[in-house]
Amino acid sequence: MLLTLPTPPKIGMVSLGCPKALVDSERILTALRADGYAMSGSYEDADVVLVNTCGFLDSAKAESLDAIGEAIAANGRVIVTGCLGRDAALIEAAHPKVLAVTGPQQYEQVVAAVRAAAPVPPSAYLDLVPDVGLKLTPRHYSYLKISEGCNHRCKFCIIPAIRGDLVSRPANAVLREAEKLVAAGTRELLVISQDTSAYGVDIRHAASPLNGRETRAHITDLARELGQLGAWVRLHYIYPYPHVDNLIPLMAEGLVLPYLDIPFQHASPAVLRAMRRPANDARVLERLDSWRAQVPDIAIRSTFVVGFPGETDADFAYLLDWLEAAQLDRIGCFKYEAVEGAAANDLPDHVPEAVKQERWDRFMAAASRISAAKLQAKIGRTLDVLLDAVDDEGGATGRSKADAPGIDGEVHLRDAHGLKVGDIVRVTIEDADDYDLFGVAA
Structure with a gap:
């Protein structure tokens, strides 16, 4: 007789705010995966959606409340966590249909709320978690x-x-x-x-x-x-x-x-x-x-x-x-x-x-x-560049040692055939604008 395991519940995640909040999201999802949950990339396919909020500025609060509302409209089963979660009354007044609200770094409370909303079937758990937890950034x-x-x-x-x-x-x-x-x-x-x-x-x-x-x-x-x-x-x-x-x-x-x-x-x-x-x-x-x-x-x-x-x-x-x-x-x-x-x-x-x-x-x-x-002043120099993206037309985008992801400039390469994401390559700089560099692999 062919045995099949029950399908584990799927969790969707919306992560807002700074890199520190992104790390919190990674830790939450890693704990949930260890519990036997699967991850979903869409609202429609998720059994529960987590929204990790930012609550520092009023504009960030508004963005978080909008994200909660979008998740509720698309899925209906939403758990809120993160910095705005410290003001549960504000969230519940704006969105009374949320299933639970937890504050920042309250990993155990988030996991408990997910378990209550979408329990994992007992035989669905498989201990296949590797040494590294789930990441929301690229591998490199x-x-x-x-x-x-x-x-x-x-x-x-x-x-x-x-x-x-x-x-x-x-x-x-x-x-x-x-x-x-x-x-x-x-x-x-x-x-x-x-x-x-x-x-x-x-x-x-x-x-x-x-x-x-x-x-x-x-x-x-x-x-x-x-x-x-x-x-x-x-x-x-x-x-x-x-x-x-x-x-x-x-x-x-x-x-x-x-x-x-x-x-x-x-x-x-x-x-x-x-x-x-x-x-x-x-x-x-x-x-x-x-x-x-x-x-x-x-x-x-x-x-x-x-x-x-x-x-x-x-x-x-x-x-x-x-x-x-x-x-x-x-x-x-x-x-x-x-x-x-x-x-x-x-x-x-x-x-x-x-x-x-x-x-x-x-x-x-x-x-x-x-x-x-x-x-x-960098035109003509050759710099080490870590590649973040490579396209099918032979172009690539990366960052020099002077560029952090998401906040600084980029280095755009031509003739990047054969290179792949995560490579560190030597790039001769040919041109520049106000924030980005342009060059070719040396």
Whole structure:
């Protein structure tokens, strides 16, 4: 007699927000797959749809509520999790048909809600989960989350209220995950957290054993160990604490990519004080010069906020002058947006929307000009490029060591026949625009 296993329930997933939320989605789906669930790529084919929400800005909340509504309209059986999940009343008022609401990092509660909504038949479970959990990124790059939460109390941010204070993972747990990812085909590890420089502060940089040696829970020690695994290592969300200077020699040695993602937010000392951020901008410029002297190809990316309450014309002019002096490689900008629960809401002198827009336009014009000049200087050089896509016509798209996925520029190749996604190839740069490079495999 031919025996057949019951069909396992299928789970759909909508993941919104930052890379840290994407890692949460991966962990949830990995736990569900281990429980015997299958994954679905469509609303219609799913037994339950999970929506992992973002709740930082009002615009992100609106996007999350829209996504929940779309999932309900298409499927009808929806479970909500993530940062907006901390406000269950808001979600349930807008969408009373949701099956359950859980907050960020509440993996067990999400799995329990799925089990209640779509139980797995007892004999449908097969233990076929490999060493690496389910990934929502391509095989060749992976986000590696090293901690949760944040100890800062910036006035525009509610992350500590959503995700709590800093909680670091033991170094051996991070390294074990990284080893498995690299063994499974990851060519680039993107190290993320809310404050990567603060990694290990909460556990007093405790050392933990792995492969016969101990590694401290400290970003410098961790980066050095990650650099031994044979993959690109890219560091995100690096606050410019003094010990960040110790990462630069690792870049000079080739252990870590020459790339720092530093959230400067502003340059005017008055605005930084109002934000409750470090305000030593002159020292930052000195350190940028020092880093570039040690690693000439280092790429510095940052994001800024214009229109913060109390920002004057003089403050904004200071920011533009600082930007010209700093000559950052990758620059993003946001118009200040009030966030429910943020201390900045109570500050005086909120900036009119029209003024925010005008400042944002001027800022981005300056950023575009700086980026274009930086990229023009790369014409004629040969760079290592990690391929993200290859088309049937012989073209390919990838990223240099100066480009993080989804937020920075790209390198577009012609005559890329025979290459495949995940290859690291040498590319001679022939042309550039404001944000992207164009070339041919060397």
